Amino acid sequence: MKFLRDTWLVYTRQLLLVWRTPARLVIGFLQPIAYLLLFAPLLKNALASAGARTYADAYRIYVPGLLVVLVLLSGFFAGFQLLGELRSGVIERSRVTPVSRTALILGRAFSEVTTLMGQAVVITIVALPFGLTVEIGWVLLAYVMLALMALMACALSYAMAMLIPSPAALGPLINSVSQPLSLLSGVLLPLTLAPGWLVTIAEWNPIYWTTNGTRALFTGNPGDTSVWLGMLIVVALAALTVTWATRMFARQVR
Amino acid sequence: MIEVKGLRKSFTLGKRRKTRTVEAVRGVDLSVAEGEIFGFLGPNGAGKTTTARILCTLLEPDDGHAVIAGADLRKDPAAVRTKVGYVPQGGTTTDEVTAREELVLQARMYGMHKTEAVQRTEEALASFELTEFADRQCRTYSGGQRRRVDIAMGIIHRPKVLFLDEPTTGLDPQSRAHLWDEVRRLRDAGMTVFLTTHYLEEADALCDRIAIIDHGEIVALGTPTELKHGVAGDVVTVGLNGDGPRAAELLTGRDYVHNLELGDDGLRLYVDDGATAMPQIMRALDGGDIHFDTVELHRPSLDDVFLIKTGRSLRDK
Ligand SMILES: Nc1ncnc2c1ncn2[C@@H]1O[C@H](COP(=O)(O)OP(=O)(O)OP(=O)(O)O)[C@@H](O)[C@H]1O
Numbered sequence: 001m002k003f004l005r006d007t008w009l010v011y012t013r014q015l016l017l018v019w020r021t022p023a024r025l026v027i028g029f030l031q032p033i034a035y036l037l038l039f040a041p042l043l044k045n046a047l048a049s050a051g052a053r054t055y056a057d058a059y060r061i062y063v064p065g066l067l068v069v070l071v072l073l074s075g076f077f078a079g080f081q082l083l084g085e086l087r088s089g090v091i092e093r094s095r096v097t098p099v100s101r102t103a104l105i106l107g108r109a110f111s112e113v114t115t116l117m118g119q120a121v122v123i124t125i126v127a128l129p130f131g132l133t134v135e136i137g138w139v140l141l142a143y144v145m146l147a148l149m150a151l152m153a154c155a156l157s158y159a160m161a162m163l164i165p166s167p168a169a170l171g172p173l174i175n176s177v178s179q180p181l182s183l184l185s186g187v188l189l190p191l192t193l194a195p196g197w198l199v200t201i202a203e204w205n206p207i208y209w210t211t212n213g214t215r216a217l218f219t220g221n222p223g224d225t226s227v228w229l230g231m232l233i234v235v236a237l238a239a240l241t242v243t244w245a246t247r248m249f250a251r252q253v254r
Numbered sequence: 255m256i257e258v259k260g261l262r263k264s265f266t267l268g269k270r271r272k273t274r275t276v277e278a279v280r281g282v283d284l285s286v287a288e289g290e291i292f293g294f295l296g297p298n299g300a301g302k303t304t305t306a307r308i309l310c311t312l313l314e315p316d317d318g319h320a321v322i323a324g325a326d327l328r329k330d331p332a333a334v335r336t337k338v339g340y341v342p343q344g345g346t347t348t349d350e351v352t353a354r355e356e357l358v359l360q361a362r363m364y365g366m367h368k369t370e371a372v373q374r375t376e377e378a379l380a381s382f383e384l385t386e387f388a389d390r391q392c393r394t395y396s397g398g399q400r401r402r403v404d405i406a407m408g409i410i411h412r413p414k415v416l417f418l419d420e421p422t423t424g425l426d427p428q429s430r431a432h433l434w435d436e437v438r439r440l441r442d443a444g445m446t447v448f449l450t451t452h453y454l455e456e457a458d459a460l461c462d463r464i465a466i467i468d469h470g471e472i473v474a475l476g477t478p479t480e481l482k483h484g485v486a487g488d489v490v491t492v493g494l495n496g497d498g499p500r501a502a503e504l505l506t507g508r509d510y511v512h513n514l515e516l517g518d519d520g521l522r523l524y525v526d527d528g529a530t531a532m533p534q535i536m537r538a539l540d541g542g543d544i545h546f547d548t549v550e551l552h553r554p555s556l557d558d559v560f561l562i563k564t565g566r567s568l569r570d571k
């Protein structure tokens with residue numbers, strides 16, 4: 001009970017801060033929107049071999065990938081903010097109170113996830129006039145999958161920030177994790193276009209399954225293997241990374 | 255109220271091969287009575303913040319024991335947390351939120367219900383004269399106002415002991431005087447205040463008792479008056495125009511000079527009895543054909559205490 005209440009306290013405070021610094025929110029949007037407007041239109045032809053015959057088809061393949069990139073990359077950068085807050089004493093001030101240590105980190109992660117999901121919804125809506133058509137029920141399920149991916153990315157980033165508490169060293173580490181993960185998952189273009197050996201490698205990448213799952217939900221194929229497999233994988237990974245991050249945090253801050 | 259015995263803490267810096275250990279706190283013993291303002295005076299890097307953070311449960315000591323308001327620091331840090339308030343050196347107000355929001359959040363982190371938190375916030379705002387701008391974002395506050403918000407956050411749960419880490423650093427003299435009054439008011443209401451500072455004036459004017467800390471060790475402890483009286487004799491300062499080194503050489507080793515410190519604008523001499531030493535000093539300088547501008551007699555200050563105990567001056571920083 002206390003833990004939930006404390007998490008709620010931290011969560012609402014973090015959201016308030018996001019709300020009061022709209023600039024950060026807008027910058028988070030700009031890149032995906034630019035991709036959506038300037039890059040996606042090229043895709044109708046490019047994605048023909050992946051089964052895209054219309055713009056709607058192209059957007060159904062592209063938008064979910066874009067959302068996966070958004071939640072993963074932004075999520076991976078959450079660790080930097082945590083480091084900043086550890087340094088500035090904001091967290092220290094909470095640590096002298098009896099507030100739950102796990103709540104301090106979970107409330108932050110949930111607030112990041114909420115912000116990212118807000119951005120994801122806006123991007124989906126912006127894509128609608130371009131011909132994206134979706135089935136609301138399956139898209140909601142896709143958002144659940146995206147939210148879990150965001151949580152996983154945040155938690156992983158927090159854990160890495162605890163491991164390497166220097167922003168200068170953290171950047172390269174995060175890049176070296178996020179680059180292969182996203183390249184080998186076919187976030188921008190589906191790997192149906194890729195040679196066989198690349199797909200074989202990608203099948204070992206959990207993000208490959210969650211990306212395909214999200215895409216299947218957007219294109220209205222909820223029966224696809226990648227949906228249930230991706231969901232299973234992302235639930236397990238989120239649980240694992242959150243446990244790791246809270247452990248590391250509790251050890252670091254006592 | 256605070257009993258500390260043999261407190262130690264060291265930090266290990268650097269990477270695998272080139273590690274370096276900093277002994278930040280090296281066996282601190284102290285005892286603070288209920289309702290007193292206890293000052294922790296020392297230069298940069300002396301270990302003041304480290305000691306305060308250990309006592310507030312933020313850092314685990316390597317060794318030593320402490321009991322704070324009846325709670326054992328090592329066995330029951332959770333109990334210590336409910337009894338102490340901590341105001342960190344840098345301050346922790348967030349730019350984008352208001353003082354009221356900060357205080358309510360802090361109160362709720364201490365486990366208060368919403369209505370209670372709001373009410374405590376109201377009281378704290380009033381008593382620190384913050385009501386007027388309580389609904390403005392913290393970014394618009396002056397340094398002194400921010401500091402008052404910090405302190406209000408530190409006492410929102412009515413702790414028995416308040417730790418203030420350099421509460422007045424960076425404040426103008428007026429805000430500093432204002433803050434001193436606030437701290438005295440807290441003490442008069444029964445709170446025990448442990449404050450760190452590197453200002454001699456602050457230690458002298460505000461604190462009931464002082465510990466002087468240097469390189470992680472307490473080198474002197476007592477009331478400001480006791481400490482100053484502990485420096486035997488008087489201080490004679492001689493204003494010299496560039497002849498300092500020569501004068502120092504001349505006076506070193508004279509039996510009426512215990513100790514001698516060469517500064518930028520002259521000499522500081524520690525003597526048993528100023529009235530008899532002054533003529534002797536002047537005669538010696540005349541004899542050495544050294545021209546001096548002024549000769550003054552002082553009672554020892556806290557800086558002199560610091561100088562005698564550590565061989566360095568706190569002022570020249
Ligand atoms: N987290 C840390 N990691 C490594 N070294 C540290 C850490 N915190 C403090 N130190 C070192 O411990 C020593 C004591 O630092 P501390 O912050 O306690 O000094 P201080 O008396 O508060 O000084 P100041 O007046 O500058 O605030 C310093 O040498 C400092 O570099």
Ligand SMILES: [Mg+2]
Binds near residue numbers: 343
């Ligand atoms: Mg300090």
